[in-house]
Amino acid sequence: MKLRMKGFVAAAVAGATIAMGSFGSAQAASGDKTITIGWTAWSDAEFVTKLAKTLIEKRTDYKVKLKMASIGVQYQGVANGDLDGMLMAWLPDTHAAYWKKVKGKVDDLGPLYTGAQLGWVVPDYVPKDKLNSIEDLKKDSVKAKLDGKIQGIDPGAGLMQLSHKTMKAYGLKGDYRLVSSSGAAMTAALARAEQRKEWIVVTGWTPHWMFGKWHLRFLKDPKGTLGSAQHIDAVVRKGFAKDYPQVASFLSNMHIPLDQLQSAMYNARKTSYKKAISQFIADHPDEVNAWFKQS
Structure with a gap:
């Protein structure tokens, strides 16, 4: 399987009224070892974001700080450089309005999973x-x-x-x-x-x-108002790949088949995200190793 591919407790804290200054700038300074990633407590986003955090911290010298925020705040934060990235950009339809506002101001590292x-x-x-x-x-x-x-x-x-x-x-x-x-x-x-x-x-x-x-x-949607099949992408601030090339390569390579992801999410629901992530890594060593091959 070719793994290198391009490309919902409360879901938001303080909603879109959060001032991005409260995040602080995520722009990497010399020797900065902490990467700040936005997330929202949707079950798919939580699993994928926490899986990425675990792997980055296990396989690289970087630490990951997670910041919960509403979707609109995340897009704004990545565009402004106040967040390093977000791993839950639903494209092309679901987040079309948000994407239109930030296109050209962020970098899309590609889909983490498809067929959503x-x-x-x-x-x-x-x-x-x-x-x-x-x-x-x-x-x-x-x-x-x-x-x-x-x-x-x-x-x-x-x-x-x-x-x-x-x-x-x-x-x-x-x-x-x-x-x-x-x-x-x-x-x-x-x-x-x-x-x-x-x-x-x-x-x-x-x-x-x-x-x-x-x-x-x-339910069938004959008018197609709820959109077509979606891909969920990793979106990062401009300059991220230059500041963190190893992590950018990992996020570009990371791809989880939908059936594997859904099974892991249910496991997390029955046990915990920590246990489900450990089990996923243990069950899929070849895939995980491939994600860390240099792009």
Whole structure:
């Protein structure tokens, strides 16, 4: 397998109101051994970011400092040089609005994983002949079952922006409300519904551990408002590759197949991120070694 490829507790702290000065400048000074990476507590981003931190600290002389922030703040921070990088740029659709603002001001080191999908998700016990497409949400019988609610995640997420467009495109605004919360609140609502076998629609994505725990499916999106298949890229500040060539090479080479990532995420959910990361490294030595080959 060719490994070198180019290219959701609360998800944000203090949201987009965080002043980037609170991060301090991440621009490397002479002899700087600490790399600052932004992240948000989405299950895929948390696993990949903490895996990268573990490997960088094991395989190089650098330390990694993680800074939790909302997506918008991360893009701004990398563009300004206040963060060294972020490992959760969903492209081309999900973060299109953010990317448009920083394109040319950051460097894209390439995809960390591909084939990701965004959409509206229902438990598989919801009959397909009753609800199989977003269009079906307009049925009176379906509206009654769902109590006029679509369970969302944190309001700054690209998935929520696309979901608001979806509400408008399908004419759902008068009949449904899109509820903002967090990734954790979304899965908690899904867990309650699963336990009671109640109908629910949540804003969801793969990879996610919930697909390992429950039988779920995406609603069909005939208008394509929730985007196509996505790739999730490592984005770094200008000058990062010059300051940290070994780490830049590692991030450029790092690629995790979706099935491996989703399995590791579910393992993290059942145990801990630390244990799941250790297990992943032990299970995939050849892949990890290849990531550290010079680009």
